[in-house]
Amino acid sequence: xxxxxxxxxxxxxxxxxxxxxxxxxxxxxxxxxxxxxxxxxxxxxxxxxxxxxxxxxxxxxxxxxxxxxxxxxxxxxxxxxxxxxxxxxxxxxxxxxxxxxxxxxxxxxxxxxxxxxxxxxxxxxxxxxxxxxxxxxxxxxxxxxxxxxxxxxx
Amino acid sequence: xxxxxxxxxxxxxxxxxxxxxxxxxxxxxxxxxxxxxxxxxxxxxxxxxxxxxxxxxxxxxxxxxxxxxxxxxxxxxxxxxxxxxxxxxxxxxxxxxxxxxxxxxxxxxxxxxxxxxxxxxxxxxxxxxxxxxxxxxx
Numbered sequence: 001x002x003x004x005x006x007x008x009x010x011x012x013x014x015x016x017x018x019x020x021x022x023x024x025x026x027x028x029x030x031x032x033x034x035x036x037x038x039x040x041x042x043x044x045x046x047x048x049x050x051x052x053x054x055x056x057x058x059x060x061x062x063x064x065x066x067x068x069x070x071x072x073x074x075x076x077x078x079x080x081x082x083x084x085x086x087x088x089x090x091x092x093x094x095x096x097x098x099x100x101x102x103x104x105x106x107x108x109x110x111x112x113x114x115x116x117x118x119x120x121x122x123x124x125x126x127x128x129x130x131x132x133x134x135x136x137x138x139x140x141x142x143x144x145x146x147x148x149x150x151x152x153x154x
Numbered sequence: 155x156x157x158x159x160x161x162x163x164x165x166x167x168x169x170x171x172x173x174x175x176x177x178x179x180x181x182x183x184x185x186x187x188x189x190x191x192x193x194x195x196x197x198x199x200x201x202x203x204x205x206x207x208x209x210x211x212x213x214x215x216x217x218x219x220x221x222x223x224x225x226x227x228x229x230x231x232x233x234x235x236x237x238x239x240x241x242x243x244x245x246x247x248x249x250x251x252x253x254x255x256x257x258x259x260x261x262x263x264x265x266x267x268x269x270x271x272x273x274x275x276x277x278x279x280x281x282x283x284x285x286x287x288x289x290x291x292x
Contacts, residue, residue: 038216054212
């Protein structure tokens with residue numbers, strides 16, 4: 001993890017960065033455990049619980065939560081805050097379907113002031129957008145993640 | 155499905171947010187952040203949260219998804235946008251709630267725009283946002 005505040009221009013230059021991309025198939029066991037964590041019964045017809053739209057796009061794009069922390073030069077795991085998650089589901093997701101996943105950074109900027117319910121200070125706001133397509137190429141879903149990376153004083 | 159603007163969505167309750175579910179979730183997500191599985195790491199933070207692990211944001215969001223799917227069906231959610239003003243902690247009793255703010259037709263479907271939130275009793279929301287839900291015909 002970074003121990004000094006990165007230059008603001010390095011953060012802004014992240015806009016347009018693309019993750020390698022790849023494929024992701026949700027197995028029954030993964031969907032079962034994931035759904036159980038939500039407190040729900042399994043969904044019918046091999047439907048994948050939509051909460052999968054957090055981690056599936058990240059892993060399918062061949063990155064990771066830790067990788068996204070590192071890309072934004074997070075000072076520590078504790079320095080990350082969630083601004084928002086925005087999930088669109090055009091076509092319901094199913095188990096054992098191989099989805100094609102792409103992901104990129106869509107916004108990145110240095111901010112100053114209080115994050116929501118946080119101490120005032122300097123932070124970087126980075127937005128990632130991931131898209132899932134079915135094997136035939138139809139758009140299925142998207143996930144837009146906006147995180148804040150708190151910075152210590154330079 | 156007879157739905158009117160101003161209707162409340164039947165609430166969905168998580169009676170106790172369980173730390174073992176956070177640990178399973180952390181493994182599935184490959185989430186390295188110890189705030190989800192190490193109570194002492196949370197207690198060491200300068201936020202006064204005590205020795206209670208912090209629920210993953212997507213898990214809190216999933217309670218709202220469960221409310222919407224129980225109400226309108228398992229393929230009904232078209233979009234959900236959430237902000238996270240406060241954390242949810244292990245052992246919290248927390249309730250998902252929502253109201254219908256608009257009903258409209260789009261591409262032959264009847265859509266409900268909803269305000270949705272997740273909150274401990276008597277407190278301001280831990281999660282708040284909006285959702286678009288396809289309403290079933292019958």
